Amino acid sequence: MYKKNRKRLGQNRLRRSSAAFMGLLGGLLFAASGSQALGQIDDGLISYWPLDEVQGTKTPDLISFYDMELVNLTSDDLVDGKHGKAFSFSNERQTLLQRVHEPSDNLPANKHESYTLSMWVNVTGEGQNDLRIFSEGNTSNSNPLFNMGTHNGGADGSLDFYLRQSGWDTFGHAYSIQQPFDGSWHHIALVQSDGARTFYVDGVADELEIPDKPEGDWLVNNTSIGGILRAAASHWVTGLIDDVAIWNRALTESELGELSSSALGDLLGGQEADPVAEGLVAHWPLDVIQGTKTPDKVNGYDMELTNLSESDVVAGKVGNAFSFSNERQTLLSRVHEADEDLPANKHESYTLSMWVNVVGEGQNDLRIFSEGNTSNSNPLFNMGTHNGGADGSLDFYLRQSGWDTFGHAYSEQQPFDGTWRHIAFVQTNGARTLYVDGVADALEIPDKPEGDWLVNNSSIGGILRAAASHWATGLIDEVAVWKRALSEDEVNSVITNGVPSAGGGNQRPLAIASFSAEYASVAKGGTVVLQWDASPDASLWVSHGVGDVTANSEFGVGSVEVPLEGTSNFTLYASRGSDTVSASTMVTAYDGIADGWTLIQDFESMNTDASVNGQERWKNPEGTTAVIETGTPSGNALTLSGTALSAVLLGSQTILEGEKATLFFRAYTAEGDGGSVQVNVGLSEKPIRFIGDFDADVGPFVQFGDLEGFLDLLSIDGYGGTLDWTGKSVDYETTYNVWLDVDNRNLDDGDKFTMYFQKASGGDREEGFKDYTSDRNPAGSVDLGLPGPDLDTIFVSSHNNGIQQGQFLIDDIYISKGSFNDGIPAEIDGLNATDEITDDSTPPGGGGTGEPAAAAMVASSDGALSAPAVVDFGALDGSASFEFHFTAIKAGASTAIAGNNAFAIKLDQWNEQGVFGTTEFGVADNLFTAVEGGSVNSVFDAPVHVVIVSDTAAGESHLYI
Structure with a gap:
């Protein structure tokens, strides 16, 4: 698809395909110099x-989103329109x-002193009194x-102009x-x-x-057609309107x-290709913010804003x-x-x-790209x-275990002098060169070692690991990556002409990148x-009655807070046209949690015997922190092996500056045969990076340590203090049971915290x-910056390499905010997961070319069915979908769940086999085989959702379980 370098020409590129634009596919590329003459039809195109297609609730702008x-x-x-399709508008509707x-x-267009509006119209004006084809107005x-x-x-x-604003002479009706x-x-313009x-x-x-x-x-703020x-x-x-x-x-x-x-699409597609665009992977113009991101104009690799x-x-x-x-601590990043x-x-x-445009002098070891x-x-x-912040040179730091570290190594040229400078890093089959303003630097950078880099993210303005650090101050613009080595001439072409278009279509496949609950329980x-x-x-x-959440989203990213009356498997449906994808997340609702407490983690929903990293907001950048089954009423618990750092982000339960809160958890220590225990548990705002960062200068914490032969409680009192025994073992x-009462005061005064403990068995x-x-340092550090005011992280860190799995366990983490809480959130065996709630809501239709008929509830039962119940779905002789939910127990003989004299769905309970099959009543079963990875026994004793789709046009019927 045609795409255009937005910033060099004051515009974005086409980003999505449409029916009328399919003829432009095929890698058509174009780039023009910044000094090109007017008359290039795409110059200045906003x-x-x-008007060829519907995508969800919108029709796309192929240039600027x-x-x-x-x-x-x-x-x-x-x-059918003038070019491809058009929209048919109706006054009545x-x-x-x-x-x-x-x-x-x-x-709006009228924010510019110079602009052009172009469109095709097929409208009968006679008899249509004062109706508008194009307008810019104000919603307030x-x-x-x-x-x-x-x-x-x-x-x-005729066309009637009506131009009005207070303080100006009104022009209209003309x-x-x-x-x-x-x-x-x-065509009008x-x-x-x-x-x-x-005109x-x-x-x-x-x-x-x-x-x-x-x-x-x-004073207009909108555009309408x-x-x-x-x-x-x-x-x-x-009337009909096209190609606006x-x-x-x-x-x-x-x-x-x-x-x-001619069609504008044809004119755009006829430009000459720019070979510099070959291999362009990503281009972040850094021109706009869209929700929580800034867009990549090539592959949709948008950067997250921090x-x-x-x-x-x-x-x-x-x-x-x-x-x-x-x-x-600003950052752009993408994993x-x-x-x-x-x-x-x-x-x-x-x-x-x-x-x-960065002043390097005085900025010690801060990163522009990582x-x-x-x-x-x-x-x-x-x-x-x-x-050392000594000058305006560029400092490389390239490190990976097993390779020789290259750094700190400084460029000869000084790109960080407080003016706009272009830098390019080119790697050719492992050979590396730095260019500043198109000139190769004299710094000799060793070739890339054999093997693969173990990196999984890119960041601009700092480093991203488990947490961010090394934030730079300055201006950054027009970041781009190619998966090939540009020549020196091509680097200079980018400097002169800007980043070219990459060609190809830009509509990303319909997808859900993530869907989760902030807390799983x-x-x-x-x-x-x-x-x-x-x-x-x-x-x-x-699902579950939440409904349409499009308005809760900005460019696809959003959230919603919903009440939870029982365990629920929420499903998010994303639809565009006739396409729909979905993703689900289970949230367990517990009885038995005392008022005033929020469950942060009980580890029952997490994978066992694997690192917690990436599970339910947890991070584990160093060492091994895992969840294990204890075989006790406690169920699962967190454990550390060797030197390790792990943490969970508090999100909505962050303890803000000025707030009081109590952190509760349960801890267990076994007397190990290996190394001693030195485990810190506490609250911090510090980026999660290295275990050494959490030796001191962290925030309120308690250490369980047995270096002296006793299992002591230790902590640090005040910034600059040392780890010391509290007098309790x-x-x-x-x-x-452990309580940590925290008063998050301002950094200069320092947080105040008090620790209590009690045997969980009583006492x-x-x-x-x-x-x-x-012990938080108000001055912060060079690489991690100033500390934040809010305590947003619970950390668990082991500072002895000899600790073994299971030697220290932590479980049942809770927060109580607003005041100190001396209560017990829940007994060890006092939590009961509620039954899963059946979802009665109907997902939006997404199939076929027309609008689906409204779904109708035909029968329901809140209790057990002990006698036959008949539900009339009607004849199964047309295209239709039938949906129902049930829970079955392993008892009795075969039960026909749904059907009529022509077609039925049957649950066979002979020999306790849960098998779905199609049948006619009184006729031998036609049993189904479970799909790969599935089970025919899994339909018992749990909620089951069934959909039957009869597609008479295709001559097919489909059963979804």
Whole structure:
């Protein structure tokens, strides 16, 4: 698919395929110099809506992601257009396409002094009184209006302008001399050149004199097609509209002539290919924020924002750039999938290109680009400032176990001098060269060693491992990666002409990247936060009565808080057109949790005998922390082997500055034959990186240690203090309840914390130590920056390499916020998982070419069926879907679950075999074989969901269990 370098030409590229655009597929590429003359049709193109397809609730803008929302429109309203398809609008049905813009967007069109609006229309104006084909208005102010529509009296086929804003003279109703609304296809365009306006019909300038735009800014914030959008919509037109586009420049008459005789898509597809685009994997222009990300224009490898917002998008080298801050710990990052073309270092040959405006002097060892590993802190590919902050050189630090470390090694040139400089790193079959402003640097970088880099992420502005660190301060722009080595000439072409388009289609497959609950276990009657990351153009729907959550999402990323009355398996459905994908997450609801407590982790839902890293918010960047089965009423518990660091993020249970809270957990220590126990458990805001980071300067914690031959309780009192015995010891082979009361005061005063303990089997609750001051350093450190005010992490760390699995166990972690809590959240064996709730909600339809019929509930039963029950589904002689839920016990003979005299679904319980089969009543069974990995016995004693799909057109029937 055609794509365009957005920032060099002030635009984005086409990002998704459409039916009318399939002819452009096939690797058509194009790039133009920054000094190209006007007349290149795509120069300044902001948005292009072909109006060829429906994607979820939108129709796509193929240039800048400014997709139009559908109002009372469906795929049924897509009809043959002037070029490909068009939308058929209806006044009676109040149809509309609309988009409310962000302040950083390049729309509305009227934010520009010069622009062009182009579209094809097939509208009968006569009899349509004052209805609008194109409008820009304001959703909170009904006064400003930029409108083009039918004659306000419906007298003829002229176009009627209505331009109004308080403080300006109103222009309207003013009619074109030409008659574009005559019931046939016409091309219309409005061109504004430094405020001077001209209207064109079929490439011919109309004689209507339109006054120049007044001084000042239009106060419009939206664009609509087929009507007006203010606080509500109105003035809906009837007719066909196709191929709408907006430029942020005035097109020439020659260009308008091309548009009136050709499809814009054809004109865009006819450009010459740029060979520099070959192998382009990712291009982050760093121009915009979309929800929680900034987009990659090639493969959808969007970067996640950390501590960055719209205020950090500033004027850059080309278009906008991101402003990074060490103090605020800002970062762009992405953890890659195994089948993706990133990280860059998975390739033997690649190129990294970026613009930087950074002052290196005084910034000690801070990183502008990094590739690391979220579960292993050792491998690092880093480019950053001089580790001593001595000058503006670029400092390489390349490390991986088994390889010689290269670093700190400094460039001869000084790219970090506080001005815009281009840097490129080129690796050719392992041979490496740094370029600064297109000139190869004299620094000799050793060839890449044999073997694969063990990195799994890319980050801009700092390092990402299990947590982030080494944040740089400065501006970064136009970051791109190729999976080949660019030549020196090509590097200089990128400097001169910008990053070219990569070619190929940009619509990513419909997908759900993640769907999870913040906490996998919740008290019955409490709430759970569901979180997701799905395709940005998908419609999203969650089961168990949650419903449509599209509005809870920004570019596919969102969350919703829902009540939990019982164990629930939530399913997220993502739909686009007729395609639907889904993902599920189970949340266990427990009876037995005392009021005021939030369960953080009981480890029952986690995989055993494997690292906790990546499971339910846990991180384990060093050593081995795993979940094991204890064989006791405690069930599963967490254990450490050797020197190890692990932590869980608190999320919504973060202890904010000024808050009081109690951390509760249970701990058990066995007297081991190997090394001594030195395990810290506590709260921190520190990035999870190395075990050495958690020896001190961490926050409120308690250590279980037996270096002196006794199982002692130790801690640090105050910044700069030393680890010391609190005067209390506990017994081996005994489970203890532990409370840590924490007052999260400001960093200068230091947190106050008190520890209590009690044998879980009973006995007095004893004070371990009282009113200790946390050892957090208010000044922070060079590489980890200043400490944050909030305690957002529970950490468990082992500081002795000899500790064995099972020697120390931690379980039943709870938080109580708002005040200190001396209660026990739940007894060791006091939690009871509630039964799973049957989901009665109906997922959205996604199959077929038309709209599915509304689902109807035909029967239900809350109790056991002890006698035959008949449900009439009707004749199974047409295309239809039937859905039902049940739970069956292993008792009795065969039971027909659903069917009629022609077709039935049967559950065979002879010999306690749970087998589904099709049958006619009284006829021998036709049994099904379980699919690979499935079980025919798994249908008993648990909720079962069955769907029967009868597709008469295809001559097929499908059974889903």
